[in-house]
Amino acid sequence: MKQQRLWLLFIVAIFGVAFAPLPLGTAVPTSRTVRLEASSFEFSPAVVAVNPGDQVTIELAATDVMHGLYLDGYDLEITAEPGQTAVLTFTADKTGTFRFRCSVTCGALHPFMIGKLKVGPNLLLWRSVALSLLAVLFFISREPLFVNREPLSVVRKPNAEYEIRNTEHGIRNTEHP
Amino acid sequence: MKRSDLTRIPVVKALLVNRWPQFILRIVALAGFVVAILAGLLGTPVGSRNLSIVFVWIAWWALLILAAVPLFGRGWCTVCPIPMAGEWLQNGALLGPRKRETGDQRSETSSNLQSLVSSLRLRPWPKRFRNIWLQNGGFLLLALFSAVVLTQPMVTAVILAAFLFLAVGAALIFERRAFCRYLCPVGGFIGLYSQVAPLEVRVRDTAVCAAHTDKTCYTGNENGYGCPWGVFPGGLIKNTYCGACLECLRTCPHDNIAIQIRPVGADLTVARGRKLDEAFKAFIMLGSAVVYSAVMLGPWGWLKTTAYSVGSLAWLGYALAFLLLILGALPGLFYLATWAGTAQRGNRRALRQRFTANAYALVPLGLMAWIAFSLSFVFANISYLWPVMSDPFGWGWDLFGTAALNWTPYLSRVVPALQTLVLVGGLAWAAGTARKIAAEKRGGTAVPVIIYCFFITVGLLWLLIG
Ligand code: SF4
Ligand SMILES: [Cu+2]
Numbered sequence: 001m002k003q004q005r006l007w008l009l010f011i012v013a014i015f016g017v018a019f020a021p022l023p024l025g026t027a028v029p030t031s032r033t034v035r036l037e038a039s040s041f042e043f044s045p046a047v048v049a050v051n052p053g054d055q056v057t058i059e060l061a062a063t064d065v066m067h068g069l070y071l072d073g074y075d076l077e078i079t080a081e082p083g084q085t086a087v088l089t090f091t092a093d094k095t096g097t098f099r100f101r102c103s104v105t106c107g108a109l110h111p112f113m114i115g116k117l118k119v120g121p122n123l124l125l126w127r128s129v130a131l132s133l134l135a136v137l138f139f140i141s142r143e144p145l146f147v148n149r150e151p152l153s154v155v156r157k158p159n160a161e162y163e164i165r166n167t168e169h170g171i172r173n174t175e176h177p
Numbered sequence: 178m179k180r181s182d183l184t185r186i187p188v189v190k191a192l193l194v195n196r197w198p199q200f201i202l203r204i205v206a207l208a209g210f211v212v213a214i215l216a217g218l219l220g221t222p223v224g225s226r227n228l229s230i231v232f233v234w235i236a237w238w239a240l241l242i243l244a245a246v247p248l249f250g251r252g253w254c255t256v257c258p259i260p261m262a263g264e265w266l267q268n269g270a271l272l273g274p275r276k277r278e279t280g281d282q283r284s285e286t287s288s289n290l291q292s293l294v295s296s297l298r299l300r301p302w303p304k305r306f307r308n309i310w311l312q313n314g315g316f317l318l319l320a321l322f323s324a325v326v327l328t329q330p331m332v333t334a335v336i337l338a339a340f341l342f343l344a345v346g347a348a349l350i351f352e353r354r355a356f357c358r359y360l361c362p363v364g365g366f367i368g369l370y371s372q373v374a375p376l377e378v379r380v381r382d383t384a385v386c387a388a389h390t391d392k393t394c395y396t397g398n399e400n401g402y403g404c405p406w407g408v409f410p411g412g413l414i415k416n417t418y419c420g421a422c423l424e425c426l427r428t429c430p431h432d433n434i435a436i437q438i439r440p441v442g443a444d445l446t447v448a449r450g451r452k453l454d455e456a457f458k459a460f461i462m463l464g465s466a467v468v469y470s471a472v473m474l475g476p477w478g479w480l481k482t483t484a485y486s487v488g489s490l491a492w493l494g495y496a497l498a499f500l501l502l503i504l505g506a507l508p509g510l511f512y513l514a515t516w517a518g519t520a521q522r523g524n525r526r527a528l529r530q531r532f533t534a535n536a537y538a539l540v541p542l543g544l545m546a547w548i549a550f551s552l553s554f555v556f557a558n559i560s561y562l563w564p565v566m567s568d569p570f571g572w573g574w575d576l577f578g579t580a581a582l583n584w585t586p587y588l589s590r591v592v593p594a595l596q597t598l599v600l601v602g603g604l605a606w607a608a609g610t611a612r613k614i615a616a617e618k619r620g621g622t623a624v625p626v627i628i629y630c631f632f633i634t635v636g637l638l639w640l641l642i643g
Contacts, residue, residue, distance in 0.1 A: 072589035112481050132604050
């Protein structure tokens with residue numbers, strides 16, 4: 001009975017943590033312009049934070065060779081010729097943290113040229129940390145906290161009847177009915 | 178859970194025993210391997226336009242870590258082309274075992290090559306290296322240069338060729354698949370993670386093995402080679418060093434070999450045969466997943482450049498930090514966690530044993546970390562595959578009309594959620610495993626190990642979806 005209630009509690013908690021609606025902050029949406037300098041192989045600034053609902057204008061300036069920007073989650077893309085600036089305007093209507101990546105092959109480390117756009121709080125991260133905590137609590141609650149308790153479960157006994165040694169490498173047989 | 182034996186299904190058994198299906202897969206893999214080497218040597222130096230990089234580090238890697246390892250364990254080793262040439266030389270045949278020669282046939286059946294190889298006396302692998310420390314070292318070495326290896330087609334080609342070369346060399350000096358078992362840096366971690374796979378090769382009845390004095394699965398007969406991995410199937414308790422090559426299925430005259438579906442992670446809680454080299458493999462893999470996530474998928478340009486500028490002072494610092502983290506900090510903190518969770522803290526030996534045992538809880542954690550890392554890397558970059566299929570060398574070909582297809586990340590809205598599920602699932606899996614391992618001994622608790630796993634998971638979450 002007690003066990004069952006514990007289980008129920010955990011399941012409710014998991015759903016709560018995973019799906020409960022949370023307030024997203026109260027900032028009034030504005031429009032803002034971010035200048036991003038792209039050089040091999042980084043964006044500067046590499047992390048950009050805006051508020052949900054903001055009208056965001058990204059000015060992508062390629063300082064050395066041609067670079068691009070592909071924004072995960074929004075699936076938007078622009079490219080900038082070397083020495084020039086390309087402009088992308090969009091409404092930040094999805095909250096969370098999104099990676100943006102260079103979309104034009106610009107050299108060896110090109111596939112790893114990555115930055116982050118933060119739109120409001122990163123709820124996915126917080127929820128997943130909370131889920132991890134729940135998982136850990138669940139297992140810890142079933143574990144002796146102090147080290148002087150009896151073992152919890154019966155360990156599989158090796159088969160006493162046959163024991164075949166692997167002559168070369170010392171692998172031995174244990175589990176067969 | 179009752180294990181069900183796939184070889185009881187006649188079609189499955191026939192397909193596995195017959196050499197052709199496996200041979201064809203291996204030939205296809207070998208062709209891909211050779212083309213990858215050629216593309217790396219002759220093709221464009223731009224990694225994302227060269228088949229070698231895209232094929233090996235995106236397509237093959239995706240197949241390996243997202244499917245082959247978690248589902249089939251050593252399934253890749255079943256079809257791996259790397260040891261083929263060495264095996265052909267050792268066996269004096271492309272398909273099937275060496276003909277057992279009778280006196281008067283000798284002159285007819287032996288080609289020059291065969292007599293050459295038979296004149297080489299193959300040695301057993303040296304005793305002191307019968308562990309995976311060499312594989313641990315090999316993987317670390319590759320990992321230190323990973324920023325270059327993963328992006329320079331030429332370097333990738335040289336490494337692939339070196340694998341082939343070493344495998345043939347090892348086969349001409351040592352018995353069986355010595356390269357696979359003791360040298361291949363990939364094989365080392367495939368073995369470690371194959372312990373979680375829901376499939377296993379085992380014998381049906383050990384009594385039959387005990388009574389079978391010839392042990393043809395180990396020595397070989399007219400139907401197949403003796404175990405290329407130097408493992409006696411009757412003694413198998415874990416997947417780690419079973420290469421799933423299927424030879425024992427062919428050589429056992431008593432139909433005693435089974436390929437079973439089993440609960441995932443079954444080997445992790447087998448207390449026997451745990452070893453320190455395997456424990457360190459778990460740290461190396463887990464640590465590399467963390468470092469790769471930071472270097473390759475993080476927003477820090479300087480870190481990427483540092484990892485790439487091999488030989489520079491900055492790179493030396495990076496290499497040192499990398500090694501300290503993986504061989505020092507991670508195992509050190511884990512040792513503390515083990516200490517805190519053990520009843521006999523004074524007993525050094527018992528403590529070391531517990532340390533090794535507990536490290537097997539990091540196997541699911543590490544595998545899931547690699548899957549989470551690979552999800553974003555692979556889905557973001559797999560679209561490079563379509564153009565390089567048409568233009569493998571970057572020479573302007575268009576074999577299938579896909580050369581002009583643009584790069585575009587796939588599933589960019591779903592991947593972070595998937596990564597979350599994978600990482601949290603991995604944590605729960607590791608915690609459950611840690612509990613079972615702790616329960617093997619009187620008076621231990623898994624709590625400190627679980628907390629350790631929690632912090633690693635939070636770190637990975639932050640790096641990958643933060
Ligand atoms: S151990 Fe390495 S070379 Fe051998 S089969 Fe496996 S992946 Fe291939
Ligand atoms: Cu680029």
